[in-house]
Amino acid sequence: MDSLAWKNLLHDRVRLAVTLIGIVFALVLIAVQFGLFLGFWETSGNVVAHNSADLWLTSPEIPHVNGGQRIPEKRRWTALAVPGVEKAVNYIIFFVPWKLPTGAGESVQVVGFDLNTGYGGPYNIVAGSVDDLRAVDTVMIDDIYCPKLGVKRVGDSVELNGHRARVVGFTHGLRSFTTRPYVFTSFKNAQNYLKLAEADTIYILLKAATGVDIQRLKQDVQRSVPSVEVFTTAEMARKTRIYWVFGTGAGITTLIGTVLGLLVGVVVVAQTIYASTIDHLREFGTLKAMGASNWVIHRVIVWQALINAVAGYAIGITIAAFVCRLADNTHIAILMPGPVALGILALAVAMCVSAAMLSIRKAVTIDPAMVFRG
Amino acid sequence: MIRIRNLSKTYGSGATAVHALNRVDIDVRGGESVLLMGPSGSGKTTLLSIIGCILGPSSGSVKVDGQEIHGMPERRLPKVRLKYFGFVFQGFNLFPALTALENVEMALRLRGVKSGAARNRAAELLEELGLADRLDKRPRELSGGQQQRVAIARALAGDPRVILADEPTGALDAASGSQVLGLLSGLARQDRAVVIVSHDTRAADYFDRVIGIEDGRVHSETTRIQQEVILT
Numbered sequence: 001m002d003s004l005a006w007k008n009l010l011h012d013r014v015r016l017a018v019t020l021i022g023i024v025f026a027l028v029l030i031a032v033q034f035g036l037f038l039g040f041w042e043t044s045g046n047v048v049a050h051n052s053a054d055l056w057l058t059s060p061e062i063p064h065v066n067g068g069q070r071i072p073e074k075r076r077w078t079a080l081a082v083p084g085v086e087k088a089v090n091y092i093i094f095f096v097p098w099k100l101p102t103g104a105g106e107s108v109q110v111v112g113f114d115l116n117t118g119y120g121g122p123y124n125i126v127a128g129s130v131d132d133l134r135a136v137d138t139v140m141i142d143d144i145y146c147p148k149l150g151v152k153r154v155g156d157s158v159e160l161n162g163h164r165a166r167v168v169g170f171t172h173g174l175r176s177f178t179t180r181p182y183v184f185t186s187f188k189n190a191q192n193y194l195k196l197a198e199a200d201t202i203y204i205l206l207k208a209a210t211g212v213d214i215q216r217l218k219q220d221v222q223r224s225v226p227s228v229e230v231f232t233t234a235e236m237a238r239k240t241r242i243y244w245v246f247g248t249g250a251g252i253t254t255l256i257g258t259v260l261g262l263l264v265g266v267v268v269v270a271q272t273i274y275a276s277t278i279d280h281l282r283e284f285g286t287l288k289a290m291g292a293s294n295w296v297i298h299r300v301i302v303w304q305a306l307i308n309a310v311a312g313y314a315i316g317i318t319i320a321a322f323v324c325r326l327a328d329n330t331h332i333a334i335l336m337p338g339p340v341a342l343g344i345l346a347l348a349v350a351m352c353v354s355a356a357m358l359s360i361r362k363a364v365t366i367d368p369a370m371v372f373r374g
Numbered sequence: 375m376i377r378i379r380n381l382s383k384t385y386g387s388g389a390t391a392v393h394a395l396n397r398v399d400i401d402v403r404g405g406e407s408v409l410l411m412g413p414s415g416s417g418k419t420t421l422l423s424i425i426g427c428i429l430g431p432s433s434g435s436v437k438v439d440g441q442e443i444h445g446m447p448e449r450r451l452p453k454v455r456l457k458y459f460g461f462v463f464q465g466f467n468l469f470p471a472l473t474a475l476e477n478v479e480m481a482l483r484l485r486g487v488k489s490g491a492a493r494n495r496a497a498e499l500l501e502e503l504g505l506a507d508r509l510d511k512r513p514r515e516l517s518g519g520q521q522q523r524v525a526i527a528r529a530l531a532g533d534p535r536v537i538l539a540d541e542p543t544g545a546l547d548a549a550s551g552s553q554v555l556g557l558l559s560g561l562a563r564q565d566r567a568v569v570i571v572s573h574d575t576r577a578a579d580y581f582d583r584v585i586g587i588e589d590g591r592v593h594s595e596t597t598r599i600q601q602e603v604i605l606t
Contacts (some may be wrong), residue, residue, distance in 0.1 A: 004469065004480065011471030286467040289428055290528075291456030292484055293449075371467055372419050372428075372540045 005303035008280060015279070016308075019272040023312025023348065024319065026265025031320035031336060031344055033257035038340065039333030040251055044177035044244035045237040047093065047111060053119040053205035054214050055221060056091075056236045057228040064243035065093055065236060066109065066178065070200040075225050079204060082224045084212040089114035090201035092190040095180060099159035100150040108141075108149070108183045109176060110160065112190020119205045122184040127154050128169020133186050137163060143170040144329060145181035160193045175333050177244050204228070262347070270355035273305060277359035284363045285371045294364040301363060305356035306349065313348040317341055375535060375567050376402040376425060381434035383420050383590075394420040395431070396590040402569060404535070407562040409578060410571045412587035418571045419540055421587065425569060426459050426538045427451045439535065456485055460529030462539035462558070462570075466521040468513040474500060474524045475509040481531035499527040503557070519550030526557055537561050539570040543577070555580045 009016050048065050057079060059069035073090055080088040092112035097105055113121045121130055122140050132138060139158065141149060151158060156167045160183065174182055191198065208217050214232055222230045231239065245251035277284075284297050320336060327334040383395040394417045402408050410418040423429035424436060427443055436443045438458050446454065460481075468477045478496035479489075487495065500509055503523045513521050522542060529537055539558055543551035551574060559580035562568040570577070578584045578596075586594035 003476070004472065007469075007471035007476075282467065283469055286463070286469075287484075288452070289426070289455065289461050289467075290481055290484060291452045291454075291459075291532075293452045296484070367429075371461070371463055372423055 005300045009304055009307055015276055019308050020312050022268030022272055023308060024316040026261050027313060027316030027344060027348055028319050029261030030258050032323055032334060033254050033261055035324055035334035035336045037251055037254035038335040040177055040245045041241055042335060043175040043333050045241040047182060048240055049237040050123055051120040051233050053233060054208045055206040055218055056231045057204035060229045064240040068202040070202060071228055073199050073201045075228055076204045078225050079206055079221055082221050084209050084217045085206050086209040087117060087207040089117050089119055089205050090187050091120050091203040091205045094194050094202055096161045096193050107180045109180050110190050110193050111182050111184045112187040115186050122171045124171045124173050126170050126172045132168035137165040137189060138168040139165045140169040140184040141167060142174045142181055143172050149181060163193055175331055265351050266355060269352055270358050273355045274359040277301060277363050281366055285366050289371045297363050298360055301356050301360050302353055305352040309348040309352035313345050375404045377437040379435040382432050384432045393590050398592055402567045404565050404567055405562055407559045407568040407581045409581040409584045410587055411584055416587045417590040418587045422538055422540055422571050427454050458535045460534035460537045462525050462529045462542045464541035464544040466525045468521055468524055470513050473510050473512055474505060477524055478527045478531050481528045485532045499530055503527050518546045519553060522546060522554050535566055537568045541572055542570060543574050
């Protein structure tokens with residue numbers, strides 16, 4: 001019976017093409033919209049999530065990582081005295097004006113980190129190294145943003161908040177959700193670019209000693225330094241991501257797009273599979289008259305739906321992967337990790353089989369006596 | 375082989391009820407070929423559908439090989455159809471996506487015959503019906519007569535006890551029609567009966583018995599011997 005499903009599909013190639021176009025359109029829409037959502041989720045919290053520190057000390061009630069206010073740097077010593085804290089370093093993420101060679105202004109996020117520990121520093125470095133940032137007034141940016149920031153190569157001079165600096169390296173793929181590129185530099189340089197007093201920092205990062213319970217340490221630090229708020233790295237990443245992705249509506253928009261893609265897919269696929277079943281109703285009636293059970297009819301229709309799903313998925317996921325690849329060197333991240341690609345396959349199968357279920361009822365309730373009517 | 379008693383079929387109810395069959399009694403023996411004749415709407419196709427377990431009667435008894443079919447649960451009917459019946463339809467009802475060979479093979483696969491054996495048996499049947507050079511043709515590549523012969527091969531595939539044919543010559547020219555009637559009547563043998571419905575008056579020459587149906591009742595019954603006596 002499976003060969004009947006294959007041959008029915010291949011026999012009417014126009015209908016097959018229409019069905020596949022519907023499935024492919026829906027799957028590409030779902031993959032790209034959900035990929036955008038994942039891209040937003042990743043880029044809104046990437047620098048925080050990649051930070052290997054365990055705890056963040058911040059000014060109270062900050063909404064997200066870009067909303068920190070200055071806190072006294074000396075709190076670091078208090079935190080370091082808490083049993084279980086192995087390291088405590090200063091850290092800055094803050095918006096700073098950037099002057100383009102044309103004289104126009106841009107805004108960037110300066111990330112000032114401790115060069116010795118590297119907590120919160122750059123990753124995916126494709127040119128230069130963290131050690132190159134030890135020189136005074138040196139910065140590292142992401143190569144995707146070179147045109148936006150007017151940078152052509154390593155060694156170019158740039159201007160940050162009135163300070164001259166030299167580009168000593170590039171990362172690749174560290175996109176920023178806020179469209180303001182990350183500019184990595186030493187904590188000391190960042191202090192200067194922010195015009196921050198030497199005794200101030202924006203964040204203090206703590207590294208726990210091996211085997212220490214992070215949640216317990218968080219409570220201990222909070223008790224010892226009550227003037228700041230303490231978050232784990234995961235909490236800070238989540239707080240930031242939820243703020244940017246859902247607070248701005250970008251995440252909801254892409255999720256709505258994903259759901260719309262799914263609905264469009266179900267409607268198009270249901271319509272075409274239903275129409276295909278109606279077209280073959282006489283054949284199903286003949287099968288029943290010949291003695292085929294409803295199970296056989298189910299199998300033919302579901303098999304057709306599965307073939308449609310797998311073929312549509314193969315084409316759709318290839319197109320979606322191509323779109324993701326195209327976005328690789330742009331400011332927009334469209335992500336499609338393996339589990340999501342597999343999830344889309346499951347979705348395609350569910351979409352096609354559920355659409356087939358709508359038409360199965362029509363086929364199995366057919367009166368086999370119809371075959372005697374002309 | 376087939377024993378029908380007091381069979382009635384009513385479509386609808388109340389004032390709009392249509393009595394398609396009204397207390398019909400018929401017996402068909404193994405090896406017999408029977409032609410059901412009658413005007414449109416007389417109930418002959420309804421009768422054929424009920425014999426083939428495709429339609430349920432309103433009342434009465436239908437026994438095939440002594441087994442009562444009326445009242446049998448719906449889920450058991452496909453097995454009964456597979457075991458006892460082979461169908462030939464006016465519009466051939468071949469699967470357009472399948473070749474002649476695959477159409478016949480399908481009937482065998484439904485009966486659980488393995489692919490290789492089904493293919494060989496299907497080819498044998500088609501060769502017996504003169505279609506050895508048409509095995510790989512799709513229905514649209516065959517003439518009406520050839521399509522009906524494929525349909526007959528398909529009906530024969532499961533070696534059924536009863537062949538049921540509804541207007542098998544309805545879509546054929548005179549020459550092809552005669553050939554198909556000859557083929558169908560020749561299928562009746564010791565353990566197999568053939569029952570066909572036809573408007574075609576020429577069909578009467580080919581069958582052992584002609585049953586006239588009118589207004590849902592058996593109106594007349596003539597055996598071949600009686601026909602020959604009438605003709606002489």
